[in-house]
Amino acid sequence: MNQRDLGVAMIGYSFMGAAHSQAWRTAPAFFDLPLHPRLRAICGRDADAAGAVAGRFGWESVETDWREVLERDDIDLVDICTPGDTHAEIAVAALEAGKHVLCEKPLANTVAEAEKMADAAHSAASRGVRAMVGFTYRRTPAVALARQLVEAGRIGTVRHVRAQYLQDWLVDEDAPMSWRLDRERAGSGALGDIGAHIVDMAQYVTGDRIASVGGLVETFVTSRPVAGEHATLGGSSSGSGERATVSVDDAAAFTARFASGALGVFEATRYATGRKNALRLEVNGTRGSLAFDFEDMNSLEFFDATDDAGTGGFRRILATESEHPYIAAWWPPGHGLGYEHGFTHQVVDLVTAIADGADPTPSFADGLGVQRVLDAVESSAADRTVLDLEETR
Numbered sequence: 001m002n003q004r005d006l007g008v009a010m011i012g013y014s015f016m017g018a019a020h021s022q023a024w025r026t027a028p029a030f031f032d033l034p035l036h037p038r039l040r041a042i043c044g045r046d047a048d049a050a051g052a053v054a055g056r057f058g059w060e061s062v063e064t065d066w067r068e069v070l071e072r073d074d075i076d077l078v079d080i081c082t083p084g085d086t087h088a089e090i091a092v093a094a095l096e097a098g099k100h101v102l103c104e105k106p107l108a109n110t111v112a113e114a115e116k117m118a119d120a121a122h123s124a125a126s127r128g129v130r131a132m133v134g135f136t137y138r139r140t141p142a143v144a145l146a147r148q149l150v151e152a153g154r155i156g157t158v159r160h161v162r163a164q165y166l167q168d169w170l171v172d173e174d175a176p177m178s179w180r181l182d183r184e185r186a187g188s189g190a191l192g193d194i195g196a197h198i199v200d201m202a203q204y205v206t207g208d209r210i211a212s213v214g215g216l217v218e219t220f221v222t223s224r225p226v227a228g229e230h231a232t233l234g235g236s237s238s239g240s241g242e243r244a245t246v247s248v249d250d251a252a253a254f255t256a257r258f259a260s261g262a263l264g265v266f267e268a269t270r271y272a273t274g275r276k277n278a279l280r281l282e283v284n285g286t287r288g289s290l291a292f293d294f295e296d297m298n299s300l301e302f303f304d305a306t307d308d309a310g311t312g313g314f315r316r317i318l319a320t321e322s323e324h325p326y327i328a329a330w331w332p333p334g335h336g337l338g339y340e341h342g343f344t345h346q347v348v349d350l351v352t353a354i355a356d357g358a359d360p361t362p363s364f365a366d367g368l369g370v371q372r373v374l375d376a377v378e379s380s381a382a383d384r385t386v387l388d389l390e391e392t393r
């Protein structure tokens with residue numbers, strides 16, 4: 001096939017920058033894409049750091065000001081991998097400049113910013129310019145399979161959603177300060193960083209929407225050693241003895257009622273000792289149940305209540321058969337995928353939607369919906385009350 005090029009620029013170069021870089025490189029190698037992504041530019045304020053990532057992943061040029069990126073005619077798509085405080089400004093300007101946008105989650109730091117982004121995406125779509133928010137876990141084959149099973153009615157009417165995102169990289173009270181612990185930059189803590197994923201996943205798998213929440217948030221350790229340069233998850237401190245104030249939640253928990261009447265229990269924490277990236281979802285319906293844990297990401301547990309009681313029980317589906325979503329492009333059954341494949345699948349779906357002239361999902365409107373849930377959880381925790389989402393709009 002004679003593919004047209006899609007010029008890509010990535011803003012940011014840290015953890016997510018690496019995850020996205022490998023995806024832009026890998027997607028065209030494993031999937032038959034309708035457009036050919038060209039890694040035209042990587043952009044970061046620190047030219048040396050951005051240059052190092054450019055060399056490693058094959059970005060053709062380095063920019064230090066994202067506004068310069070928007071001026072370039074060879075850039076068709078801007079991939080935003082910066083902390084949340086810059087998402088809205090960059091995304092709105094990029095969409096107005098006619099560039100497609102992929103934006104890391106959570107969509108923004110506030111509902112007001114997310115609304116501006118969703119509006120900009122809506123009007124850009126009428127000009128054929130597309131926007132997507134990066135809830136990559138949707139693209140784990142076992143998770144996509146869970147959605148298919150719910151849609152096909154295999155678990156009946158959903159009654160319960162139990163969702164947890166458990167990490168432990170802050171258990172050490174001397175783990176260094178990072179932008180993820182600064183409200184100005186990250187918007188919120190565990191709630192926005194990882195709680196956003198379980199809100200999106202629960203709504204995606206059930207096809208339902210959270211209608212009200214009652215929340216609790218807590219900051220266990222209120223100051224931390226100032227970080228060394230480029231500290232990221234579990235990075236090192238500067239050793240100066242100086243401490244900085246943690247201005248976000250360390251953990252959040254909330255109950256939810258879905259529009260359908262199903263009940264949800266959600267928990268996001270960076271203090272679950274021993275749990276590294278345990279994103280878990282269990283859905284109980286009138287005909288069956290599903291359970292997923294990202295620490296065992298290639299499998300999905302399915303209980304089919306129509307099975308004979310004597311031989312029934314939760315079965316473990318290894319979601320690595322060629323009929324499972326995305327897998328046919330990869331390895332033989334049982335050979336498994338990893339964290340990075342979700343990012344690759346995200347590129348595949350985005351590029352395909354752009355070529356088809358279709359709106360990709362999750363959309364900025366989906367990202368705004370998640371933002372409203374996060375915001376309602378914080379307000380409900382502050383007011384010690386249960387909040388209907390409609391009232392927060």
Ligand code: SOE
Nearest residue numbers: 015105167193194197233277
């Ligand atoms: C850090 O908690 C983090 O990297 C999140 O920011 C990502 O979205 C998640 O994929 C893994 O954990």
